Amino acid sequence: MDPHVLKSLNAAKRARDAAVIVTDLEDGRDRLVRAGDHVAGGLGEAIGKAFKSGKSGVAQADGREFFLNVHIPPARMVIIGAVHISQALAPMARMAGFDVTIIDPRTAFATPERFEGSDLVADWPEDVLKDRPLDYFTALVAVTHDPKIDDYPLISALKTGCFYVGALGSRKTHGGRVERLTDAGLSEETIGRIAAPIGLPIGAASPAEIAVAVLAQVIEALRTRELSLRHAEGAAA
Amino acid sequence: MSLSEQAEARDPLMIAEGWMNEGRDLAIATVVETWGSAPRPTGSHLVIDAEGNFEGSVSGGCVEGAVIAEAIDVIESGKPRMLEFGVADETAWRVGLSCGGKIRVYLERLG
Known part of the structure; x- marks a missing residue:
């Protein structure tokens, strides 16, 4: 691997940009392609597909064999x-490779002592998300029970x-939530995307067990999602 | 927002850059194809230095020893190699994957 390619790739990763390393398996030459870069011919097509699917693999193009690492x-x-659940969930999710941010405007809850090592913001979500918007690569876990x-x-x-x-939230809590979100103009189908009751049904009881159930459900969603065109557009933006 | 420090600290390619900056010679192994039940997905990396220190994985620990041994040669020669591993050989003198899968691993020198 070309050291320059390695450095560029790591820089792209730090910036949360999608990139593909293209290696010619015959002569070993490689290069970095970022989402949105133009590559001509059959190889360009294969790279476009790799960005869309998110899957790495060998591609035959223009009479040669390439490895595309997405x-x-x-x-x-x-x-x-x-x-309490978040205190267990945050370190578990970090261990599983997620970038974790905890947001809570209630300063009694959002104390650094309770969340050592976590990115914790003691402010209203609407203010925090203005500067750091959600994206397709984000899981949103809401656990306050408080509609506000x-x-x-x-x-x-x-x-x-x-x-x-x-x-x-309980089924009753969620019932009220569905009404409020419907009033806010969201469709039944859209609201149906909310995982509620939250977490895989493993009979979790303690906060740490509920955290396991939630993290498992998030991983399931991550690994089975369809990387749609929307994703590719997001990556290219 | 940057990658969490924890994730970055365990990313084999981030580690490879750190080793490179220390002036160490190293090889990068990449799973390029898998068949059947393979322990690590396509695109997984193992990085190895000339002393045999390594980070990351290309299997569940089944074939890393063999890849590391080959890596020392690749670091010396600079010529990339394609390695293939299948089911563990019953005569036990060849390493393999006990899970029954098959993998292709591309091994190259950095620089």
């Missing part, structure tokens, strides 16, 4: 609510097309 930005998790705090980021996540949107 690097998609790592998924983010935005947790609304600096609650949860509803805005939930609506924002559904409109953005976050690959996972989950909300904590």
Whole structure:
């Protein structure tokens, strides 16, 4: 591998840009292609497909064999609510490779002592998300139970097309939530994307167990999502 | 926003850049194809230096030893190699994948 290609790739990863390393398996030459770069011919087509699918693999193009290694930005998790579950979920999600941010305007909950090592913002979600918008590569986990705090980021996540949107709350709580989001103009289908009750049904009881159930569900959504055209457009933007 | 420091610290290609900056010679192994039940997906990396230190993985620990041994030659010669591993050989003198899958690993020198 060309050292310059390695450096450029790592720079793209740090900037959360999608990139493909193209290696000619016959002569070993490689280069970095960013989403949106123009590459001509059959190889260009194969690279376009790789960006869309997010899948790395060998491609035959223009009479040669290439390896296309796709690097998609790592998924983010935005947790609304600096609650007990979040204290367990944040370190677990980081260990699984997610960039984690916790947002909660209630300063009694959002204290650095309770969230050591986490990116914690003690402010209203609508203010925080203005500067750091959600994207397709983000999972939104709302766990405050409080409509004043949860509803805005939930609506924002559904409109953005976050690959996972989950909300904590009983069926009754969720029933009220569905009514409010319907009043806010969201369709039944869109609201149906919310994972509620949150987490895979593993009988989780303690906050840490619920965190496992949520993280497992987020990973399931991440690994089974269809990388649609929308994704490719997002990557090219 | 940058990658979390934890994820970056374990990314084999980030580690490779760090080693390169320290002036170490190294090889990069990449899973380029898998068949059947393979432990690590296509695109996974193992980075190896000339002393045999390594980070990352191309299997569940089944064939890393063989890749590292080959890497020392590749670092010396600079010529990339394609390695193939299948089911573990019962005579036990060849390494393989106990899970029954098959993988192709591209091994190249950095620089």
